[in-house]
Amino acid sequence: MVSxxxxxxxxxxxxxxxxxxxxxxxxxxxxQTVVRDIFSMIMMVDISKADVDIGQLxxxxxxxxxxxxxxxxxxxxxxxxxxxxx
Amino acid sequence: MRFEPGEIGEVLEMLLFRELDIxxxxxxxNTLPAIRPRAADLLSALExxxxxxxxxxxxxxxxxxxxxxVRIVTVRLAVSPVSILLEPLGDRDAAVEVxxxxxRLAEKYGVxxxxxxxxxxHMGVSRGDRALMEALAEALNSTVRVAGxxxxxxxxxxxxxxxxxxxxxxxxxxxxxxxxRFAVTANLPEDVPFMPGAYHGxxxxxxxxxxxxxxxxVIEAVVRNLPEADVRTLHDAVKRAAFxxxxxxxxxxxxxxxxxxxxFGSVDLxxxxxxxxxxxxxxxxxxxxxxxxxxPGTIFxxxxxxxxxxxxxxxxxxTIGGLSGAFIPVSEDAVMARAAAEGSLTFDALKAMAAxxxxxxxxxxxxxxxxxxAVAALMADVMALAVHLDKPLGVRLVPIPGAKPGDxxxxxxxxGSVSVxxxxxxxxxxxxxxxxxxxxxxERLKKG
Numbered sequence: 001m002v003s004x005x006x007x008x009x010x011x012x013x014x015x016x017x018x019x020x021x022x023x024x025x026x027x028x029x030x031x032q033t034v035v036r037d038i039f040s041m042i043m044m045v046d047i048s049k050a051d052v053d054i055g056q057l058x059x060x061x062x063x064x065x066x067x068x069x070x071x072x073x074x075x076x077x078x079x080x081x082x083x084x085x086x
Numbered sequence: 087m088r089f090e091p092g093e094i095g096e097v098l099e100m101l102l103f104r105e106l107d108i109x110x111x112x113x114x115x116n117t118l119p120a121i122r123p124r125a126a127d128l129l130s131a132l133e134x135x136x137x138x139x140x141x142x143x144x145x146x147x148x149x150x151x152x153x154x155x156v157r158i159v160t161v162r163l164a165v166s167p168v169s170i171l172l173e174p175l176g177d178r179d180a181a182v183e184v185x186x187x188x189x190r191l192a193e194k195y196g197v198x199x200x201x202x203x204x205x206x207x208h209m210g211v212s213r214g215d216r217a218l219m220e221a222l223a224e225a226l227n228s229t230v231r232v233a234g235x236x237x238x239x240x241x242x243x244x245x246x247x248x249x250x251x252x253x254x255x256x257x258x259x260x261x262x263x264x265x266x267r268f269a270v271t272a273n274l275p276e277d278v279p280f281m282p283g284a285y286h287g288x289x290x291x292x293x294x295x296x297x298x299x300x301x302x303x304v305i306e307a308v309v310r311n312l313p314e315a316d317v318r319t320l321h322d323a324v325k326r327a328a329f330x331x332x333x334x335x336x337x338x339x340x341x342x343x344x345x346x347x348x349x350f351g352s353v354d355l356x357x358x359x360x361x362x363x364x365x366x367x368x369x370x371x372x373x374x375x376x377x378x379x380x381x382p383g384t385i386f387x388x389x390x391x392x393x394x395x396x397x398x399x400x401x402x403x404x405t406i407g408g409l410s411g412a413f414i415p416v417s418e419d420a421v422m423a424r425a426a427a428e429g430s431l432t433f434d435a436l437k438a439m440a441a442x443x444x445x446x447x448x449x450x451x452x453x454x455x456x457x458x459x460a461v462a463a464l465m466a467d468v469m470a471l472a473v474h475l476d477k478p479l480g481v482r483l484v485p486i487p488g489a490k491p492g493d494x495x496x497x498x499x500x501x502g503s504v505s506v507x508x509x510x511x512x513x514x515x516x517x518x519x520x521x522x523x524x525x526x527x528x529e530r531l532k533k534g
Contacts, residue, residue, distance in 0.1 A: 003098050031091055042094050055152035073102055075155035077087075082337040083100075083330040084093045086401075 001044060001077055002061060006070025008039040016041070016072070019064050023057060025050045039070065044077070097330075104303035105365040106331060107157035108338050109358045111147050112201070112279035112296045114164040114286045114351065115139050121171055125180035128171060129187045136163070139293060139346075140195035146345040150338060158338065159300070159360075160198040160500070164284035168234070169205035173214035181221030182228070189229035199267075201284030203234030208272070209243040209523065222256050226264035233282035239272035239469035241476045242533070244526040247466060251518055254462035258454075262484050266449065266501050270465050271480040272472030277352050277407040283480060294351035295343040296407060299335035301327075301357045302419075303364040305391075309373040320374065321394045328398030331357060336403050352407025355399030356444065359419035361502030367391075367414055368421035379422060380430035388412060389442040409478055411444025417484075417502040418449055426450070426505035427494055433464060433507055440471050446479035451495060451504035454487035457513035464509060466518070476529040 004016055013032070020027060020043075029044040047054060058074040065072030100106040120131035144161050151158045165188065172181055188200045203225060205215040219236065226232060236256075238249040253270040260268065269282045276287020279296035308327045312320055335353040343350035359367045368379040371387040392412040400406055416422050416431065425431040433447065440446045446468045452461065465481045472479035484504045486495045491508035 001094070003094070003102075029088075042091065053152075054155075058152070058155065071102070073098065073155065075097075075101070076153055078337055079101075079154055079156060079334065080089055080094060080097055081087060082333040083097050084089060085087070 001042065001075045001080060003073045004039070004041040004065065004070050006039055006068070008034050008037050009069070012039055012068050012070055013041065015064050015068050016061065019060050020045060023050045023052045025057065100301070100304045100330070101156070104301070104307055105360070105362060106301045106304050106334065107159055108297060108335060109300040110160045110162050110279050110298040111158055111338065111342050112162040112164055112284050112298065113139060113143050113346070113348070114277065114284070114290060114294045114296055116286050116290065116292045117165040118170060121174060123174045125175055125177065125183060128175070128180065129183060132184070132187060133191060136191060140191060140197065142346055144196040147342055150341045150345055154338065154341065156334065156338060161196065162279070162281065162284060163192065163197045163200045164286050165200065165202035166286045167204045167206060168202055169212070169214040169218040171214070172217040173212065176213040176217050178217045178220035181217045182225045185221070185225035185229050185232045189232050192231040197231070199231050199233055199281045201233045201281050202286060203232050204236065204285050206237045207249045208237055208240040208246050210246065211249065219252060219256070222268070223259040223264070226267055227261050230263070233267040233284070235269045235271045235274065235282050235480065237271045237274045239473050241273055241473050241529050242526055245466060245469045245473055245524040247518070247524060248521045250466050250469060251462045251521065254458050254465055257461060257483050258456065258458055258485055260485065262486055262495060262497060262504070265484045266482070266497055269480040269482040270469070271478065272469045273476070273478040275408055275478055279354050279408050280358065282482065283409065290351070291349055293348040295339055295346060295348055296351040297335040297339040297353045298358055298408070299331050299353065299355065300360065300365065301331040302359045302367045302370055304331055305357060306364065306366070306370045306373050309370055317390060321390055324391060324394035325398035328355065328357065328395040329402045332399035332402035352405040353403040354408030355395060355403060355406055355410045356408070356413045357395060358413050359415065360500055361418055361420050363420060366419045366421040367412060368419055368425060372421060378428065378430040379425045380432070380435045384435060385438050385442055388414070388439055392442055409444040413445050413448065414439055414443050415445070415449035416451070416507070417497060417504040418500060420502065423494070423503050423505045426507055427492060429492065431507070433509065437467055437471070440468055440479055441475060444478055446472070447481045447483070449482050449484060449501070449504060451484050451486050451489065451493070451506035452509050453489050453491065453506060454485045456485060456509045459515040459518045460510040460513060462518045463515045474527045474529065
């Protein structure tokens with residue numbers, strides 16, 4: 001699960017998606033909104049065929065986030081499964 | 087499995103902005119196979135038993151933290167009560183050496199704390215216990231990661247007042263950083279992941295992983311978002327949040343246990359505070375509607391909170407363990423520390439709060455020249471509460487040399503700033519000198 005939050009600007013989706021594509025990460029689901037100029041995007045991605053592990057992917061996405069001036073956080077889907085489903 | 091954006095947003099808010107994290111992964115290891123009749127042999131045997139676990143512990147925790155994206159604040163080790171290792175030796179110098187050896191091992195393998203420099207003396211003192219008690223002050227004064235306790239009371243056997251008295255003397259002989267790693271306890275469970283209560287219980291397998299969660303900030307936000315709610319609605323909202331917090335502990339516990347190849351023990355569902363802003367249990371109570379923690383209404387609010395956390399957490403964990411109540415350390419919680427410094431939180435208030443929490447008096451500063459009688463009597467009061475309410479409680483006091491009530495002393499790190507509280511207007515309390523062991527109460531008889 002990739003979450004991106006920050007001030008809206010051109011190229012956020014492209015920047016994040018290019019990191020994912022570079023490592024063969026498949027985007028399974030994506031939802032994105034802009035409310036009062038705050039950009040928010042949540043992506044479900046599949047890293048089973050990726051060429052990096054989740055730790056390395058997080059590092060690169062966070063770097064890309066810093067370049068774009070947005071907050072990027074990466075969590076395993078199990079965190080949501082455990083906390084939001086009984 | 088699909089999630090609504092609101093569900094994802096809620097979890098993200100908790101993890102990113104409300105300081106939700108895992109306070110501790112505590113690996114509990116049976117060190118009784120290291121018992122040897124000679125001190126030097128004991129030290130090397132101890133290392134032999136622990137090394138295979140320690141080598142893998144921190145890397146395993148870091149792999150899980152990285153995979154899930156969840157912060158794990160501390161990695162800890164719990165060992166069998168060191169007093170048992172000392173039974174064949176009965177030697178206080180050997181006890182000090184064991185503490186230093188554990189300290190070195192912890193540092194070498196990146197373990198933040200080691201718990202278990204402890205003895206169970208609630209009905210009397212054995213040869214190994216005596217060696218440990220004689221060594222305790224020096225052992226903790228000369229280490230930085232070792233923690234210990236003396237369990238001086240139990241529902242089944244009563245309160246050992248002689249041991250309480252000895253514990254008070256020991257605390258007053260400790261440096262502030264050492265005293266912060268020592269507690270006098272009653273009814274201590276076998277699977278506590280928190281320090282200084284952690285040790286490897288006699289009923290446990292060779293190794294087991296126990297988890298301590300955090301997350302007061304999450305619950306404070308929930309309470310603040312319900313300014314008009316009645317107490318039952320509030321209780322329900324806290325319960326739901328506690329469920330989610332504890333689930334995170336359950337997930338991390340299962341993953342670390344799998345990674346280490348040892349059984350998963352339990353989650354202590356107490357939401358542990360830290361000195362950071364927005365990570366305070368006292369702030370939850372104030373958000374419920376108290377002008378300051380310690381004001382009238384504090385016990386009501388704390389009881390409501392503790393009950394909701396227990397009921398929410400109980401269903402979230404496959405096994406609940408440790409203290410599983412509410413933690414109200416005076417330092418380690420910025421809002422508690424402020425209330426103590428302002429004088430709204432006294433030892434009388436803390437004793438009353440102990441009746442509805444599971445820690446007792448935790449991390450309270452006392453003047454370095456406090457009367458041993460008064461300190462022992464304060465400890466005895468909390469031990470009596472534990473025995474007659476049939477629950478685990480402890481007392482962790484930090485003597486600050488040259489300090490007077492109202493002073494603040496910075497211990498640094500997770501310990502935060504200790505506020506010094508007045509122990510008593512009476513320095514001589516002859517009751518303590520009577521000594522002996524108070525018999526168990528009727529709670530004991532109920533058990534058969």
